Amino acid sequence: MKIAKVGVLVEREAAERKWKYGLNVFEKYVEEILHHVGMPFETVSQLDAGSLQPYDILIVACAQESGAKASILWEYAEQGGTIISYAGCNAIALQLGYIQTGEAGIGYAEIEPTSDKQPGSLRYLSAVPWTEAGECSPDIETVAPYQSTGKMKQGQPDGPDLGAALQKFNIGQGYLHRWSVNIPHTIVHMQQGTGPILDDGPPAADGSANVNEDILKADDRIAMDWTFDRVLTETGIPYFPWPYADYWREALLKHVVQCALDKGLTLPFTGYWPDGIQHIAMISHDSDANKDEHAVAALQLLTECQIQTTWCMLEPGYGGTIYEQVKQAGHELAFHYNALEKDNGFWDAQEFDRQVSWVKQAVGLDHITTNKNHYTRAEGWGELFQWLERNGIPSDQTRGPSKKGNVGYLFGTCHPYFPIALFDENNRFYDVLEIGFLTQDLDLGHLADNTVIEPFLEQAIAVNGAAHFLFHQIHIYTREEVRNVIRILVSKAEEMGFTFWTSKQIQDWTRLRRSVQITACEDNGNVQLLANHPVDGLVVWVPMQTSEAFLPNEGHERHFGIPCRKVVLQANVDVS
Template structure:
């Protein structure tokens, strides 16, 4: 029998020869799903696992294929994505047709976009979703005691191309409707957009986080398979205290009016919303930085440059060090370039990493026609190079620039709903000289009010980084038996408001031997149990799940 442990165990094989496949690992880590990387299936490597993921454009050796087929027939649960891995027959499929881009309706009948992948002709597989010309995109197929499933889109390639965009070395051409002018002689992040202005926008806005939608469909299919194992699955939730989404405000400071700073703080305090102040040289007086700290706000760097020749690590390091000293802050971890500037592909992340910056707030559009989810995502992510290595710098893309002025106020409601549906991060970019404009401040108030009504978690960018890093580095130890499962957790740092989601057949949940209040929590197409935790550094805590007898019998 596959997967002999008490908990559902997930293994993944990521295609080494595929430059985009490594982005699958980032998707899994962001989702909070524990998984194990498998380079070989020899010597019983598959036996401990209930679910196996094959990711990207890859193939298997004959011994690995034979081991996989035996594991499947004994009850294994397989999900193949990005290509068929030469196993169309085991998947119940016929010919798989590689496509650079295709669209389909997901299982909830909403539109999805994929860059790369192989929709297939279905034979014996049950089709869950398909393209408009009838090719299978998602499918399931019974094989012995096991199930082989298919997700045709290349999730890694889609995420990489949308979220990273193109390298920026020249101006791009904007939309034909004139809602954004990109060929203006100034290189910005918006020049790297990979999405299509004609087909991927709603009116003048990129209203849908297309990359997040596709990632979620893949995660949902993983969860569907996990439920077939009849074992509990644990997942670490994205946001503190069970919030459905997060929100942050960052303000570019090229002007330094202290009175306006105090005025905006009164507004932000109404919603409990801290701010990341991205400060250019020469900056504020020292007393203002002390005020920021007393309000629990963050000081970050607004990197200034006279022209593209100033895009250097030496210049970034000089400005970063000068601001640390002026603000009397031991480490500034958040930054972006002035006016949304950008150059190259990975250059800023490499410079930032060397300097000690850990959050980039760079990816976003600053004109109406490039507003919204310009890079297909509202998720923070660690950028992945084509060699498979990931940056230490977290990108927090912004979907709103100057609410009410650039981003239209009548689209606030739809934007917040899109963020909630994708469990995303609503990052609002503002600028200091707009603090004196009543209509801009009123629009900001209205947008924050919508977020507050939906109980979105307000975080400064450094907090987003700290929580995301803590989630990903948390140590999880699974144990127990069919009657009582245990999950021990340990963190290198204090973590407040961590949410553990349990997908289980029911039963009592205990924390360190005491019953805890757990709440139903819908996510990824399933109903989970949410267990809130506060972890202290280096201190082990134990969750114990006692499964009801009726559930075991089922």
């Protein structure tokens, strides 16, 4: 089956105009969404008929909202192209008999689920619905009909009705598929925060998450609502249960794939993990008090549990012999940047560099593969990622909760992802893989208890992400409850089909997998790839037409709600 040719339009002229006036083009984050799942596409930087002509599907991420440019898009659709927009293409509205209502703000959308674990409605952060032009444009004689999918509520799950989440319009021989929700914008702000961290965030009214303690942290700019986006465990622990950003990612991907299938084409994508690996879990540690006996206790427990973990080291660290024991046991030694003033740290680029030099010398490694900031200290937007890039540290784990009442999916995701910069860096993608965590030090009393383990793991399974838990060595040493909860976590995760990886394993595989390009899909089921290195065990999922028999016994599975055929790549990877 022929692969659909997908273009992502990020018109250079339009983007530069926005950057000039200090505006972000977070809509281009759709590129990262497609890259992460290995779905083939090309970026289009010019908006003219010749540039658009090769593409079966055109995702309009950024384009000038002018009559002349809108005409080019209209003609592309008339000639059979499929346009997809996320709250854009507003210059086309009048031609269809509609006008935009303007930014509708935060709300909740009820859309077709991709998993039985998906909540009834998904929180979104930005939407621009269309409404009939009516008297606003008396020259309009007809209003174009559309097929609608889902519905939106303003402000809260039972708020005022804002209309369809997705509208499909016929234009000549082609279509305009317009999401009223700005999905890429929503995902970016959920994952990276609602803006630069400049001051404390608002605390939870119930006192369970006092983030306003005069310490700037990652969780000071979360996009979730304390009331509508948390639930309680059976023991009364409040937590964020839903990876909203991951479900929006799946909705976007499902829709793009379906647009290809509707054209009699397909759009293969890669599996997130190697063949034979069902689900991924990760445990990391922060050395904090830096006592050798803490490390020894952790090593003993991890040997008992037969797992390898990631050890983030805070200056001054352990005694020299400890690091060799950690390495010999197969654990990963990493960095724990200290910018916490009460622990004599501070937020500064040169200080970050100095601490990186210290950790390399202390642990005896030339290359550090990941970092997690002490107490999740964070400021601004992209400084941390710039510092990591400059020091050659390819991964980070800082985005996670610091309080009892904000554990879980407070950043909307359990997927590794590459963050996007602000307009001052032309919204580039940082070369740092973020692997956030869900909770820390369960069963300590002042933090969450073990009742969150199963729901966290269930949601990670539902979106095929990585469930990351943090435990400090000091609590492993001093508290039997913490040692027991790690045993409970490992047992439950393995029972549910999880494999434990270190941060390095996650980021190495993710980068390797994402280096592969799917180039062709043959009628006999073979998939052609282009890769710089062989990627044994890589899984490619090939979406199937509804006319094909869905046969689970022959390896068929549903991904993003779409029936797919499984292809496992080994020796047939083309290496260039």
